[in-house]
Amino acid sequence: MTNISRSPFTDEIEQAETPCEFSMPHFTYFKRDEDPKKHLKHYRSVMILYRNNDDLMCKIFATTLQGEVQDWFYTLPPQSIRSFNELSLVLTKEYSSHHSIKKKSDHLFNVKKNPKELFRDYVKRFKAEKAMIVRCNDSIARATFQKGLPVNHLLFRKLIMKEDLTLADSVTLVKKYAL
Template identity: 50%
Template sequence: MCVEDVEKLVNDRLRYMKTGGNFEDSLRKEMDQVNSTPFTLDIEQAAHPKRFITPSFKHFKGDFDPESHLKHFKSIMIFYKANEALMWKVFAMTLQGAAQDWFHTLPSGSISSFKELAYVFIKEYTSYRTIKKNPDHLFNLQKKDDESLRDYIKRFKAETANIIGCDDRIASSAFKRGLPIECEMYRELTISPCQTLVEVFATAEPYALWDDDRTAAKKATKQDDQPVEPASQRNDMIKDKDGGKRELHPQGGAPTTESYTKFTIPI
């Protein structure tokens, strides 16, 4: 007998003692709950279409946005959306863990349409729903002092992507509002306002290139202005007439006495 079997026997015994001898009734109720289905009889008896192969899904365990999972499921089952019975059954297969346990707690025969199933599913896991941002959120974005124009554009694009149905005029106005007044592009957007966000980004691209070039030039100038290390702190080497090297000022010590080549013939 393995460890799992022993643990099962112990747990069964404890449950029997806690229920006061009604262990069989408790077990029967649990088995009935597992074998029951929340779908109506018509859904259960509906036949699958021929040659149907169950696609691979991202399983839902009750730990992220239920609307995102529902959209993911519908996009994969788009060719079978007319067959609601198949949609209901396959959706149940995408649930795992706590979500699968929740599914089996639904009353038997309580679900008669996929719309009802989607409603109770989202309602159960509504606390995991992602809060959607409205277009007014874009007016909170401001270009930072140490942020390049290109980085500001990337950050603005990322925030815009999280807003569904964002109006171009609102987004264009918010992008301009986030720029410093002394910025050249702010002046450009004021004189020649763009109608769409695509036009705004197209106008911003030359300014971003100019800003990148200016930043690179500043870095190069800063490196050129760095002080040169004094000769007294370097380990200078000079060549003698024989092509060898000798140390003038060894690092960390006193300067050595210079030696010269002695000639046998007077100059």
């Protein structure tokens, strides 16, 4: 059982006075399934005027934790957090598996139409994967879309004959010939 009255912060942090001019900004809450680095970046940008007040940065950051993350925070050993950098490292280490992985255009080579999958479902799935790629190269997207189709299908042959197609053109052909 966790003693919630015992903070993981040092006494110095706990006893530090909040500046009288401090007004609580609006924060997004951090939940365990989010990217901790993204949350820390947001927090630092909102707290930019107070970034030199390490004690305040720690105390206020604790209020941005929600649900299981807040429960986890109170399982940290008492007096174990001496600075905002330490708090950031502990949080990042604990929740780093939840950060979003940036995918590149070549990730789309893994997206192939399953034999029993409808073409419209393949198109939907391909578009969803493409949407997760920032600045996706259209030439690679078109080529990977085509490569994901069965080679013995009429549509594959039509796509391969038209080299100057965009991905949008390819999707339009799928709708015309395969759905």
